Amino acid sequence: MPRCGTVALAGRPNVGKSTLLNALVGEHLAIVAAKPQSTRVPVVGLLTRDDAQFILTDSPGLLEPEYPLHETMRDAAVRAIADADVVAYLHPLAEFPAPPFVEVARLAHAPRGAVIPVYTKADLLAPSARPAVRPSDGVVVSAVAGEGLAALLGALGARLPESPFHYDPDEIATQPLRFFAAEFVREAAFELLRQELPYSVACAIEEFRESASPVYIRATLYVERDSQKGIVIGESGRTIKALGQAARAKIETLVGQPVYLDLHVKVLPRWRRDAPSLQRLGYAPS
Ligand SMILES: Nc1nc2c(ncn2[C@@H]2O[C@H](COP(=O)(O)OP(=O)(O)OP(=O)(O)O)[C@@H](O)[C@H]2O)c(=O)[nH]1
Ligand SMILES: [Mg+2]
CATH class of the missing domain: 3.30.300.20 (K homology (KH) domain)
Known part of the structure; x- marks a missing residue:
């Protein structure tokens, strides 16, 4: 039976969610910026590999709302997290270990899907400066250098539900x-x-x-x-x-x-x- 399900890319602003979505899909779909809070609405990218279809949702950064646009951004992120079969919780490797996800997302309870910590921007650290991340701590990636992406897909794919594909394997996006x-x-x-x-x-x-x-x-x-x-x-x-x-x-x-x-x-x-x-x-x- 193939696997198919939704993966929410979630985390604080600027941790590299949109860059990771683009690296996984292999196309520049989600906008990326050096400044935080660039993503305002979820962007969906599709990746079909062998017998697994990943419906990847890049979500706005989890922040403390200061004005109504922020509230819509936070609501959209929280919805994407609640709907996901798996949550990829992104956090910079330089700030290892990540605080508990429910604290960062300010959720009353853990999301329905499994939460996998993903330590990002690994290329910014010299090998000698890297913290020792055990497989049980999460997956280390660099979207820019392409490091750790296969391991990440392995970890996410293992948690997708068994299901027929929802989309044509050639499709990469759902939005117009x-x-x-x-x-x-x-x-x-x-x-x-x-x-x-x-x-x-x-x-x-x-x-x-x-x-x-x-x-x-x-x-x-x-x-x-x-x-x-x-x-x-x-x-x-x-x-x-x-x-x-x-x-x-x-x-x-x-x-x-x-x-x-x-x-x-x-x-x-x-x-x-x-x-x-x-x-x-x-x-x-x-
Ligand atoms: N060196 C390095 N920089 C990265 C990596 N991933 C993302 N960045 C940089 O980090 C900044 C933020 O990246 P985004 O992908 O926009 O981050 P985001 O989490 O989507 O940000 P928001 O949508 O604002 O919450 C950009 O300047 C990216 O180029 C990486 O793997 N390595
Ligand atoms: Mg973004």
């Missing part, structure tokens, strides 16, 4: 291309905008014409204040142009075709704290 287009605009914002500005950026896809050549995408990049709009546009439109080019290149890689990205900037005041705006941007269940 327009979702990834909006995410890649945000990833470009994390790369090109400074300080706190990426946290005020959201993106909505207004039109996505896949039959057009090049593929036509009209998108709105939202910020929270007029002053931020000025910075995002930049002198003579320089910043928004660079942002659009970076986002377009990322979208083209996933779509596999040339893309025309028609990107506009608008102000949506205090959208991070406004329930109707959060809903409209896809951050809250409607």
